Amino acid sequence: MRLPLGSRALRRRSRLLHPVYRRAPLDQASGTPSLVIMYGRGDKVFGERSTATAGFNIDTEADDYFPNEDFFPDISNLFSDMALNGDNVNAGSSSGPHYSPVSFASSLKPPPFEGVNYKRWRARAILWLTTMRCFDATKGKPEGELTPLEEKAFEDVDTLLRGAIISVLGENIVDSYLSISTGKDMWDAIEAKFGVSDAGSELYVMEQFYDFKMTNERSIVEQAYEIQSIAKELEQFTCVLPDKFIAGGIIAKLPPSWRNFATSLKHKRQEFSTMDLIGSLDVEEKARAKDTRARGVEGGSSANLVQKKNF
Numbered sequence: 001m002r003l004p005l006g007s008r009a010l011r012r013r014s015r016l017l018h019p020v021y022r023r024a025p026l027d028q029a030s031g032t033p034s035l036v037i038m039y040g041r042g043d044k045v046f047g048e049r050s051t052a053t054a055g056f057n058i059d060t061e062a063d064d065y066f067p068n069e070d071f072f073p074d075i076s077n078l079f080s081d082m083a084l085n086g087d088n089v090n091a092g093s094s095s096g097p098h099y100s101p102v103s104f105a106s107s108l109k110p111p112p113f114e115g116v117n118y119k120r121w122r123a124r125a126i127l128w129l130t131t132m133r134c135f136d137a138t139k140g141k142p143e144g145e146l147t148p149l150e151e152k153a154f155e156d157v158d159t160l161l162r163g164a165i166i167s168v169l170g171e172n173i174v175d176s177y178l179s180i181s182t183g184k185d186m187w188d189a190i191e192a193k194f195g196v197s198d199a200g201s202e203l204y205v206m207e208q209f210y211d212f213k214m215t216n217e218r219s220i221v222e223q224a225y226e227i228q229s230i231a232k233e234l235e236q237f238t239c240v241l242p243d244k245f246i247a248g249g250i251i252a253k254l255p256p257s258w259r260n261f262a263t264s265l266k267h268k269r270q271e272f273s274t275m276d277l278i279g280s281l282d283v284e285e286k287a288r289a290k291d292t293r294a295r296g297v298e299g300g301s302s303a304n305l306v307q308k309k310n311f
Contacts, residue, residue, distance in 0.1 A: 202237040
């Protein structure tokens with residue numbers, strides 16, 4: 001259908017999905033029709049600008065164009081921006097998150113030492129100071145002549161060590177170590193005072209191990225595990241007991257009602273590990289509990305039989 005000459009608005013056509021070529025009114029100068037590219041979006045029809053359709057003779061009447069020139073966004077730089085952003089993302093992902101030893105060490109920092117449980121605190125402090133890369137300063141300055149650069153590096157590490165140690169000492173003991181000038185002297189002073197005081201705790205744990213007595217009022221297996229845990233606690237004091245010694249101690253501490261079982265183990269003339277022994281004790285304890293229940297049921301049945309005969 002031809003558009004009337006001088007029309008200021010394009011006719012609406014329902015749902016044009018693709019560009020449609022239509023004939024425009026006759027050119028009044030040449031008498032030949034000119035080709036106009038019409039686009040459809042929904043039910044809107046509008047003309048294409050001459051700059052986007054090179055090679056076509058486009059009707060340039062201003063009123064025949066879509067009135068809102070900013071209807072579509074400018075995508076001229078879309079692909080270049082996407083490429084640039086992709087490069088940035090890839091560059092960021094290739095490096096990955098950065099974790100420094102110092103930031104990781106903060107999670108290992110021990111609680112302030114208040115003068116008790118020194119062995120436990122010492123183990124955690126050594127792990128933390130090692131992660132902080134300053135524990136080697138507790139050995140003192142390296143022997144031999146150092147260059148000025150090496151001297152400066154050691155002083156920095158020693159300062160870090162002293163600050164780290166002070167930060168994990170309790171308020172009741174920190175004042176005694178603030179005046180110590182080197183990290184080695186500070187660490188040695190702590191070791192001399194609290195490392196020796198733990199000797200009393202070590203003797204107490206040893207006494208617990210020797211004096212432990214098993215009873216029939218509690219599970220034999222649970223008591224065997226307690227003896228094993230006491231032996232493990234001695235390892236914190238660098239007093240490591242052989243596994244067969246711990247197993248022998250458990251056998252020797254069995255109550256009198258288990259004497260026959262203990263004798264049978266000794267007659268086997270073989271070494272038992274602690275876990276193997278505890279497994280054997282568990283089997284024996286369950287078998288005894290089963291026999292006790294069976295005897296109880298049998299005794300109850302006999303009593304009922306005697307009672308019926310009396311009637």
